[in-house]
Amino acid sequence: MKIELSERVAVVTGASRGIGRAVAVALAAAGASVACVASKEANAQATVDAIRAAGGRAEPFGCDVGRPADITALADAVAKAFGRVDILVNNAGVTRDGLLMRMSEEDWDTVLDTNLKGAFLVVKAFSRHLLRSKCGRVINIASVVGISGNGGQANYAASKGGLIAFTKSVSKEIGSRGITANAVAPGFITTDMTDALTAEQRDAMVKGITLGRTGTPDDVAGVVTWLASDLAAYVTGQVIAVDGGLRL
Ligand code: NDP
Numbered sequence: 001m002k003i004e005l006s007e008r009v010a011v012v013t014g015a016s017r018g019i020g021r022a023v024a025v026a027l028a029a030a031g032a033s034v035a036c037v038a039s040k041e042a043n044a045q046a047t048v049d050a051i052r053a054a055g056g057r058a059e060p061f062g063c064d065v066g067r068p069a070d071i072t073a074l075a076d077a078v079a080k081a082f083g084r085v086d087i088l089v090n091n092a093g094v095t096r097d098g099l100l101m102r103m104s105e106e107d108w109d110t111v112l113d114t115n116l117k118g119a120f121l122v123v124k125a126f127s128r129h130l131l132r133s134k135c136g137r138v139i140n141i142a143s144v145v146g147i148s149g150n151g152g153q154a155n156y157a158a159s160k161g162g163l164i165a166f167t168k169s170v171s172k173e174i175g176s177r178g179i180t181a182n183a184v185a186p187g188f189i190t191t192d193m194t195d196a197l198t199a200e201q202r203d204a205m206v207k208g209i210t211l212g213r214t215g216t217p218d219d220v221a222g223v224v225t226w227l228a229s230d231l232a233a234y235v236t237g238q239v240i241a242v243d244g245g246l247r248l
Pocket of ligand 1 (some may be wrong): 014017019020037038039066093096142143186187189192194217247
């Protein structure tokens, strides 16, 4: 069965690069119209250009998901541009790594505000649009460390663990309206976010991956596109690891 998303409108946060960009491009390739959201509108333009060059439909939007006023304005602007919203992908995320003893309150707040509160505000702002869809989907990009925890990432792991619990709660609240909510938990995916690691750290990480390689943004985008489609209509409240069998 072919994945077919034409007539559907998707919103992807953090669509300027990495996983979010791959997700936006994949959803558009399956036929969806895509609102590509980055912290500044100009940052999302290259993704929009790539989608349009391939014959797809996309528009760029600027929204700092740490700013509630930006999110309200985003929901209005997307509804005006596309008239509906069916698929919401909460992908925008940041890290501010450090050992607990030295972690500043500011680094804690930035990560929780962006990764967790941002997702809450985005789902809330778009919920009335999703409720009108016959095939609504909420897909939150969590992380395997939201399940396992990770030394040096207490803020990030807490935000992703919270995002998983949030996703399950959302699935229970909106399931009766035929809307699904799932989390995707990537392992080690090669993007700007993981570029900061040294070659030694990377090699040590790869040793623990069953498939013997790091993941690509497209590895994640494939699973997100499946979750967005009718093929996953009976899947909700789940956390799907996309980690190449990390530490199996
Ligand atoms: P990148 O650092 O490559 O990209 C982050 C994206 O988030 C950018 O598009 C950025 O937009 C956007 N963003 C950051 N802060 C904000 C904000 N305040 N408001 C709006 N947009 C914002 O990250 P990845 O592609 O690697 O990660 C994407 C998601 O996947 C994140 O949630 C991350 O936690 C998660 N993840 C990644 C893993 C990995 O190994 N890479 C592993 C597990 C989870 P802009 O360009 O405008 O700054």
